[in-house]
Amino acid sequence: MNAPAYNFAYLDEQTKRMIRRAILKGIAIPGYQVPFASREMPMPYGWGTGGVQVTAAILGPGDTLKVIDQGADDTTNAVSIRQLFAKTAGVCTTTHTAEATVIQTRHRIPETKLGEDQVLVYQVPIPEPLRFLEPRETETRQMHAHADYGLMHVKLYEDIARHGHISTSYAYPVKVDGRYVMDPSPTPKFDNPKMNDCAALQLFGAGREKRIYAIPPHTTVVSLDFEDHPFEASRTQASCELCGADDSYLDEVITDDRGGRMFVCSDTDYCEARREARP
Amino acid sequence: MIAEAPLLVAEGLGKTYGRQLGCRDVSLALHEGEVLAVVGESGSGKSTLLHLLSAQLEPSVGRVLYRTRDGALRDLGEMTTAERKFLARTDWGFVHQDAAAGLRMAVSAGANVGERLMAVGARHYGRIRGAALDWLARVEIDPGRIDDAPRTFSGGMRQRLQIARNLVTKPRLVFMDEPTGGLDVSVQARLLDLLRGLVRELRLAAVVVTHDLAVARLLSHRMIVMKDGEVIEEGLTDQVLDDPREPYTQLLVSSVLPA
Numbered sequence: 001m002n003a004p005a006y007n008f009a010y011l012d013e014q015t016k017r018m019i020r021r022a023i024l025k026g027i028a029i030p031g032y033q034v035p036f037a038s039r040e041m042p043m044p045y046g047w048g049t050g051g052v053q054v055t056a057a058i059l060g061p062g063d064t065l066k067v068i069d070q071g072a073d074d075t076t077n078a079v080s081i082r083q084l085f086a087k088t089a090g091v092c093t094t095t096h097t098a099e100a101t102v103i104q105t106r107h108r109i110p111e112t113k114l115g116e117d118q119v120l121v122y123q124v125p126i127p128e129p130l131r132f133l134e135p136r137e138t139e140t141r142q143m144h145a146h147a148d149y150g151l152m153h154v155k156l157y158e159d160i161a162r163h164g165h166i167s168t169s170y171a172y173p174v175k176v177d178g179r180y181v182m183d184p185s186p187t188p189k190f191d192n193p194k195m196n197d198c199a200a201l202q203l204f205g206a207g208r209e210k211r212i213y214a215i216p217p218h219t220t221v222v223s224l225d226f227e228d229h230p231f232e233a234s235r236t237q238a239s240c241e242l243c244g245a246d247d248s249y250l251d252e253v254i255t256d257d258r259g260g261r262m263f264v265c266s267d268t269d270y271c272e273a274r275r276e277a278r279p
Numbered sequence: 280m281i282a283e284a285p286l287l288v289a290e291g292l293g294k295t296y297g298r299q300l301g302c303r304d305v306s307l308a309l310h311e312g313e314v315l316a317v318v319g320e321s322g323s324g325k326s327t328l329l330h331l332l333s334a335q336l337e338p339s340v341g342r343v344l345y346r347t348r349d350g351a352l353r354d355l356g357e358m359t360t361a362e363r364k365f366l367a368r369t370d371w372g373f374v375h376q377d378a379a380a381g382l383r384m385a386v387s388a389g390a391n392v393g394e395r396l397m398a399v400g401a402r403h404y405g406r407i408r409g410a411a412l413d414w415l416a417r418v419e420i421d422p423g424r425i426d427d428a429p430r431t432f433s434g435g436m437r438q439r440l441q442i443a444r445n446l447v448t449k450p451r452l453v454f455m456d457e458p459t460g461g462l463d464v465s466v467q468a469r470l471l472d473l474l475r476g477l478v479r480e481l482r483l484a485a486v487v488v489t490h491d492l493a494v495a496r497l498l499s500h501r502m503i504v505m506k507d508g509e510v511i512e513e514g515l516t517d518q519v520l521d522d523p524r525e526p527y528t529q530l531l532v533s534s535v536l537p538a
């Protein structure tokens with residue numbers, strides 16, 4: 001048989017080395033956005049090209065990969081990314097959080113506490129937390145360089161002035177290791193506390209914007225807030241109707257066309273494990 | 280005596296843009312609570328000088344010294360960018376002629392005033408808002424407009440908001456480039472009154488660039504007259520305006536030259 005037309009884990013070794021250098025730099029400067037030469041991937045931007053490149057660069061033959069999209073292992077996007085690496089790297093895949101060594105995610109952090117032998121890879125659409133208030137990259141880079149973050153609180157101030165509380169509920173800005181303000185990607189703010197002092201290495205890849213950043217294990221990650229409007233990791237006040245969990249992040253699912261709806265865990269693996277464990 | 284030590288000193292300051300002269304050989308000293316007007320015709324180097332004094336431009340020759348709150352006279356050119364930025368958001372204010380350049384047009388008036396407080400670490404929403412309300416009242420903006428964006432404000436209101444935004448952190452020195460330019464006369468008069476009151480009350484030092492001699496007369500203690508990038512006359516404002524020595528200044532004062 002001929003050698004396959006692609007390299008291990010799809011990307012060529014030169015590219016992977018370049019990405020690893022960016023990752024190492026990111027780990028050395030927690031929360032700092034490292035530019036990298038993002039490659040074309042066999043998927044459109046917005047489908048996790050940044051996360052896929054990071055995963056490709058760190059994956060080894062002994063790894064076990066899990067991919068989730070909004071907490072679920074079975075969406076088209078999650079399935080196709082898992083298949084891409086099963087095919088090009090021949091790695092084992094899993095849907096069980098505890099079994100995975102590399103977890104690529106879009107918009108969620110698993111409910112199951114992560115360990116130090118795991119890496120969480122986030123797909124990031126817009127890495128710059130200051131972007132919505134300052135469109136010029138030249139300016140935002142200066143602001144990061146001088147930790148000039150008054151603007152970030154301007155956004156939170158505006159939230160409170162308009163809604164009476166901080167209404168930002170996704171991509172809630174955090175300060176990493178007391179230095180860089182970082183966008184945690186569009187995860188719900190419910191997940192923010194999981195980033196703090198996390199035992200797993202957290203890597204963030206933004207393909208279209210060509211940025212990689214990282215949170216090394218056991219790094220302090222603080223959600224920005226005001227003394228009189230403290231950060232709250234809110235969730236829907238309900239229990240999962242499948243597994244009964246009252247501590248997980250819930251999705252609202254429409255069950256019929258007559259207005260029927262139910263709340264279920266967004267983390268499908270967490271929900272299934274709880275149901276299996278039931279007597 | 281401490282009060283005698285100047286706040287800001289320029290020594291042999293010059294700036295060229297390629298072959299184009301911006302300004303040349305400017306030396307001056309500004310004391311605490313003192314307002315210096317810089318007047319001269321268009322293109323005479325007023326804005327260039329103001330940008331050099333406020334470290335927004337690097338001088339081609341000469342240097343600018345600033346006395347920090349610990350009493351040390353520091354060379355701005357030898358400070359780190361971070362130190363200069365810190366000064367710019369604590370000790371200094373900068374009022375632009377074009378309010379849009381000095382404001383965030385898309386965020387509320389309250390956030391515009393509060394931003395500098397937040398930039399220096401204020402983290403109590405209630406107190407930030409309280410300070411914003413207080414300052415809106417002081418610059419005669421209806422506090423009921425606190426949640427409106429400045430793009431819904433008139434030119435005069437925008438300029439007053441810009442002033443509030445700058446003064447909220449109690450700076451020691453404010454740089455103003457044509458603060459009343461582009462406003463109609465009655466609005467100008469009200470703004471000047473307000474500025475004069477605030478400058479006195481807060482004992483602010485200020486450098487005010489203008490080509491309107493009435494503004495210089497009303498606001499400043501001393502003035503310098505610039506022509507072709509050089510300072511050609513300087514002195515107490517009343518003396519210069521009432522008894523100008525240089526023929527050019529005499530022309531300027533008798534309004535023969537279009538300002």
Ligand SMILES: Nc1ncnc2c1ncn2[C@@H]1O[C@H](COP(=O)(O)OP(=O)(O)OP(=O)(O)O)[C@@H](O)[C@H]1O
Binds near residue numbers: 299301324326327
């Ligand atoms: N960025 C620049 N590049 C090249 N030349 C410049 C630049 N900025 C200013 N100059 C020149 O420097 C000289 C002084 O300009 P400056 O803007 O300081 O004048 P000004 O006194 O503020 O004028 P105005 O009253 O019109 O605002 C002018 O000849 C101007 O053309």
Ligand SMILES: [Mg+2]
Binds near residue numbers: 325326327456
């Ligand atoms: Mg000018």
